[in-house]
Amino acid sequence: MNSKRKPILAANWKMHKTAAEAVEFARAIQEGTGPLSDREAVIAPPFTALQAVAGVLQTAGYFPCAQNCHWEVKGAFTGEISPVMLGELGCRYVIVGHSERRHIFGETDETVRKKAAAVFANGMVPIVCIGEVLAQREAGGTFDVVGAQVDGALKDLDADRARRLVLAYEPVWAIGTGRTATPVQAQEVHAFIRQRLESLFDKSVANEARILYGGSVKPDNVDSLMEQPDIDGTLVGGASLEVESFKRIIEFQFSSGE
Ligand code: PGA
Helix, strand or coil: CCCCCCCEEEEECCCCCCHHHHHHHHHHHHHHHCCCCCCEEEEECCHHHHHHHHHHCCCCCEEEEECCCCCCCCCCCCCCCCHHHHHHCCCCEEEECCHHHHHHHCCCHHHHHHHHHHHHHCCCEEEEEECCCHHHHHCCCHHHHHHHHHHHHHCCCCHHHHCCCEEEECCHHHCCCCCCCCHHHHHHHHHHHHHHHHHHCCHHHHHHCEEEEECCCCCCCHHHHHCCCCCCEEEECHHHCCHHHHHHHHCCCCCCCC
């Protein structure tokens, strides 16, 4: 991390927890961890629990997040949720383009771009997920894949929005597999993404935008990941489902260097 960018520790619960379970967790994590001033804790429950979670996340530094949204504000889109509806609930962030959305539900860089723009247009901040699959990494294509995803998702974004953007680098081979990228492997890609932001926008945008790492983040590897200069937080699936484990992740230790 870099002390100029406020770290984000985000829980992506995917299709886990009923509304009652989510509320119980949200209360317990705030009581256990307390108010936050130098970092943000973000919780992305399923849509069905979002309103209830937003209602109980009242402690400083805790923010509700959606896992997805549609790009239109309303219309004949059966089963979809609009960014206006999420804004109304007090949602601060919306995850867009998670690899499960891309690979299971066919999302593309173009739908990710439209969703990110719609999230901004409705007063929230997108957490735009990018990352290569194992075959792409093994073929030496990581930078090409990630670079193209960044370009595709951010095309036409203006600099004021870009500096508030959150990107999440999630190598697909590390998601839910227990196989984390090493801090050095993650840092290498994060630095590349920041460089890409500088070429697409400018240095100040690149310095302000936050880039999270996701993929088998756990209590025992969060500190070493967060020591890397371009890792500004984590997007956590499995290890965010238990209070003690997510609490430890929120309480990662700042490195002494920054
Ligand atoms: P994981 O999931 O922490 O279970 O690997 C991360 C994610 O999919 O965001």
